[in-house]
Amino acid sequence: MTEWKEGSAMWLKCKNVFANTWEELKRAADVNLDDKVTIDEWLNFMENTCKQIKAKTMDTPSWYRAWLDVFFDVIDSLGNADGWIECEEFVSFFRVHKIPDEVSRKCFNEITFDGRIAMDRDYFNLVILQYSISNDMNSPGNIHARMLLLLDEQL
Template sequence: MLTELQKKKLTYYFHTFDADKNGTLEKSDFDKIVSGFAEAYNIAQDSETYQYISSTYGKRWEALAKEADTNADNKVSLDEWLSYQDKLLTDPKSDFLWLKVASMFIDVQDVDKDGTLSLNEYKVMYKIHGVGDESLAAEIFAKLDFDGDGKISKNDAMNLVADFYLSDNPQAPGNLFFGAYE
């Protein structure tokens, strides 16, 4: 069962995918996020990069709709989302699917494919997902860039995501990975 802190973080995270802010997740939200990447990085729709990003978000929507949309209305409500997240975190058969999904999203955000997230890539993630402005992204990035090299390695990012999902410690650094949830 999700703790109150996990519910708070996962509710916040839900809203980062609700691109049109209508209170439900739909395929169009994921399409808007893909368009945001294309616009932010000037990626042509016929490029391999665009196809990768579109395919990644498309597959994520399809899996989410299949597993979380319990009333089959082609929308995922917050309650459905939280129930699905609870299942992922407590069902040993989920095989840490949430980490696999996070890995895919980090790969998408690592546009220059150097195996890290730069401050610029992190800022773009914030902008696309409506998390906050560039100054908030820079402030949080500085807290998560543990060695101060201007990058967050994929391994560090995965550990931060694990903190986000699993930690019930309000001070855990990973709680901030997707923005200030409070």
């Protein structure tokens, strides 16, 4: 998906973030210490993480912030890697995941209020956090969630 070469700075960053995320996941979620994380363990871990984020007023664990940074960098790298996710970068990323272009484009436009809010790293992180913790179905994060569920008739 990206053009990061093995051994490049971004490739190494990605590798380290995913390794650290896995170690944190195992440490916090693998309750029976079998070096595997079941779906139930994963769900409990994510529920606890979301509760922690809400309780600490959007203070995210370091492993999650690092993961969000890599996620942003992957999407931004599909265009000009300028520190902003533009509509076509967003659409390109979700095209790989079989989300129809018109659905992801509509989602991006709703999330950014038709481009009035720039999708920089901070706003992207907010959207993803809302996806994880918001109960408001009109929040930008839940617009993103509806897209992932292909409920485009609700977009």
